[in-house]
Amino acid sequence: MAISTIGFDADDTLWQNETFFRLTEQRFAELLSEHGEHQVISARLLEAERRNLAFYGYGVKGFTLSMIETAVEVTNGQVSASVIGEILSFGRQMLQNPVEALPHAEETLAALSGRYNIVLITKGDLFDQERKLAQSGLGAYFNAVEIVSDKSADTYARIFSRHGDGPERAVMVGNSLKSDVVPAIRAGSWGVYVPHELTWVLEHEDAPEGDPRFRRIESLAELPALIAQMT
Incomplete structure (x- = not known):
């Protein structure tokens, strides 16, 4: 699919x-x-x-x-x-720190925008996440924004059904195996892991290396080509 x-x-x-x-x-x-x-x-x-x-x-x-x-x-x-x-x-x-976009974030969103439904799925404090999104300059690339209290397989199944064609036709991209990748795969989606040099210890989890829906890239710059291969 x-x-x-x-x-x-x-x-x-x-x-x-x-x-x-x-x-x-x-x-x-x-x-x-x-x-x-x-x-x-x-x-x-x-x-x-x-x-x-x-x-x-x-x-x-x-x-x-x-x-x-x-x-x-x-x-x-x-x-x-x-x-x-x-x-x-x-x-x-x-709560006042400037928002610093990571390398290739905007160019990657620009390359994928218009071709796919792009959904921001983030957890944390509502006001702070809204502030960071507004200051990032990336908001125009998203078809929907979901700020959630936690990320689970049910969370992804619900969001990808609401804003897309279901979890089976969705990809979740993130730096946390525990929050972004593993639960998305459990929901039936693809999970793309983009490591960050710093990851909170409570977000650590083993990579699901044997799962056919797991992918790892070293930079967001690799994502458009990976998505093209997956489709």
Whole structure:
């Protein structure tokens, strides 16, 4: 069946994102350096993030709350108001960072636009994702935008049925095997993995190398030719 719909992840597929989280994590660990080594503070923060995903979801706001929770824990409840204020300023800065499109993002979207239904499928905070899309200058290339709380096989089946001809005629492109590729393949779609140099540890998963609907490319520049082969 010919491909008719292409879904794109946003963060670290079309524009930079994880870099800002890692830089902020470093600043956070430095802020609390008298209470533990960098790797210890980072590990405690990751534990908090893992616990809080079910409550706060993905994105900067949940990350900021997890930093505050970690600060309370590692200081045994003695964290000062000034430190809490500094952490909040970290979060506000992240929500104002400029949007930097990744190499070949726009030229790839331009090459595929008009020939396929192009759908942006991203998870995270609604306001922040809308801000990044608006500032990216890429919005005109999408036939639809879906900002979701999580990505599962049901998510992709629903979106590709709503905005296309069903998951069997769709491709999902992204840098996360766990969120973008594996669940899309489980829904019956193709999954194209585009590695990014930084991937959050909670997004790690083994590549489904033996699955006939799995593909890996090293750059978005390779995508139009790959799609042409698939159709």
